[in-house]
Amino acid sequence: MTTTLPIGPIMLDVAGLTLTQAEKEKINHPNTGAVILFSRNYQNPEQVTELINAIRAARNGDILIAVDQEGGRVQRFQQGFTRLPPASSYAQSPELAEPAGWLMAAELLAVGVDFSFAPVLDIDCGVSEIIGNRSFSTDPALATRLSSLFRKGMNEAGMAATGKHFPGHGAVALDSHLTLPVDERELDSIRAKDLLPFKQLIAEGLEGIMPAHVVYPKIDPNPAGFSPFWIQQILRKELNFNGTVFSDDLSMEGAASVGDFPERARLAQHAGCDMILVCNNPTAAEQVLDALPISHDPVREQRLRKMQGKPQMNREQLMQSEQWRQLSTLIINHTL
Numbered sequence: 001m002t003t004t005l006p007i008g009p010i011m012l013d014v015a016g017l018t019l020t021q022a023e024k025e026k027i028n029h030p031n032t033g034a035v036i037l038f039s040r041n042y043q044n045p046e047q048v049t050e051l052i053n054a055i056r057a058a059r060n061g062d063i064l065i066a067v068d069q070e071g072g073r074v075q076r077f078q079q080g081f082t083r084l085p086p087a088s089s090y091a092q093s094p095e096l097a098e099p100a101g102w103l104m105a106a107e108l109l110a111v112g113v114d115f116s117f118a119p120v121l122d123i124d125c126g127v128s129e130i131i132g133n134r135s136f137s138t139d140p141a142l143a144t145r146l147s148s149l150f151r152k153g154m155n156e157a158g159m160a161a162t163g164k165h166f167p168g169h170g171a172v173a174l175d176s177h178l179t180l181p182v183d184e185r186e187l188d189s190i191r192a193k194d195l196l197p198f199k200q201l202i203a204e205g206l207e208g209i210m211p212a213h214v215v216y217p218k219i220d221p222n223p224a225g226f227s228p229f230w231i232q233q234i235l236r237k238e239l240n241f242n243g244t245v246f247s248d249d250l251s252m253e254g255a256a257s258v259g260d261f262p263e264r265a266r267l268a269q270h271a272g273c274d275m276i277l278v279c280n281n282p283t284a285a286e287q288v289l290d291a292l293p294i295s296h297d298p299v300r301e302q303r304l305r306k307m308q309g310k311p312q313m314n315r316e317q318l319m320q321s322e323q324w325r326q327l328s329t330l331i332i333n334h335t336l
Contacts, residue, residue, distance in 0.1 A: 103324070117162050226268055
C-alpha cells in the first residue's frame with residue numbers, strides 16, 4: 001500500500017495547456033504542494049478543467065490549484081469568465097464588492113481551482129503603478145470595508161482568501177517583479193495606515209496572506225517575505241494570524257537580493273512562509289524541490305488544507321443558476 005503525500009511547501013507552475021511527463025513527475029515530488037496557473041495555461045473552461053484534473057491525477061495525494069484572478073488588469077482566465085472590474089471601482093459601488101467576490105470564486109471553483117490570490121489589501125498611496133487600481137481605495141477605512149465584503153463573497157462561494165501584499169506595497173513606486181522596492185517609512189506610520197485592512201481581515205478569519213518583496217529598512221533589513229520580524233513578530237504575534245503565509249514568487253527581482261533559489265527558499269521558510277512560490281523558471285523550481293528537506297509539518301499541512309476549495313456547483317450547474325446569471329449581468333453592466 002502506497003502512502004499518500006501531504007500537501008508540500010512548494011508552489012510550481014506548468015508551461016502550457018497540457019502537462020508534460022517531466023511536469024507530472026515534478027507535481028508528484030514530496031515537496032510540491034500547489035500549482036499556480038497563468039494566462040498561457042488557459043484556453044477555455046473545458047480545457048482548463050481537463051488540465052486541472054490532469055494535475056490532480058499526477059499527484060499521489062492532495063494538491064492545491066491557484067490563480068491570480070483579481071479583476072481589472074490581473075485576470076488570468078478571461079474568455080468564458082465574467083470580466084471583473086479593478087478593485088478600485090467598488091469605491092463608487094460598494095454594494096458590488098461582495099457579489100464580485102462570490103462571482104470570481106464561484107466561476108473558478110466550478111472549473112477546479114481552489115483559490116485566487118485575492119483580495120489586494122494594499123492601500124493606494126498614489127505612487128505605485130504596479131498596485132494602483134488593484135487597491136480598493138486610497139482610504140484605509142474604505143479599503144478595509146470593501147476588501148472585507150469581497151472576501152465575504154469569496155467565502156460564501158466556498159473559497160478561502162489570501163490578502164496581499166503584507167505589510168503594504170502601495171507606498172513604493174518601483175515594481176517588485178523588476179527590482180527591490182524600498183519603503184523608508186517608520187513602523188508607526190505603516191501600523192496607522194497599511195496594516196489596518198490586514199488587522200481587520202485577520203480578526204474576521206482571513207485564511208492566507210502573501211508578504212511583499214519590499215524592504216522597509218527602518219524596521220528590518222530583509223524584504224518582508226524573508227523577514228522573521230515581519231512574519232513571526234508582527235503577523236503571527238501582534239496580529240494573531242494563524243493562517244497560511246505564501247511567499248511571493250521567488251523568481252521576482254525583489255527576491256534576488258537574498259541569494260540563489262535554494263537560499264531564497266530556505267530563508268523564506270525560515271522567516272515563516274508555509275508555502276513558497278517558484279514560477280516561470282522550471283530549473284529553479286527543480287533546484288528548490290530538491291534543496292529543501294522533505295519534512296512532515298502537521299501545523300503547516302493543517303493551514304494549507306484550509307485553502308482547499310469547497311465548490312457548491314460544477315460549471316454546468318453554475319451557468320444555469322439564477323444567482324450566477326443575475327450577478328454576472330450586474331458586474332458586466334457596471335464594468336461597461
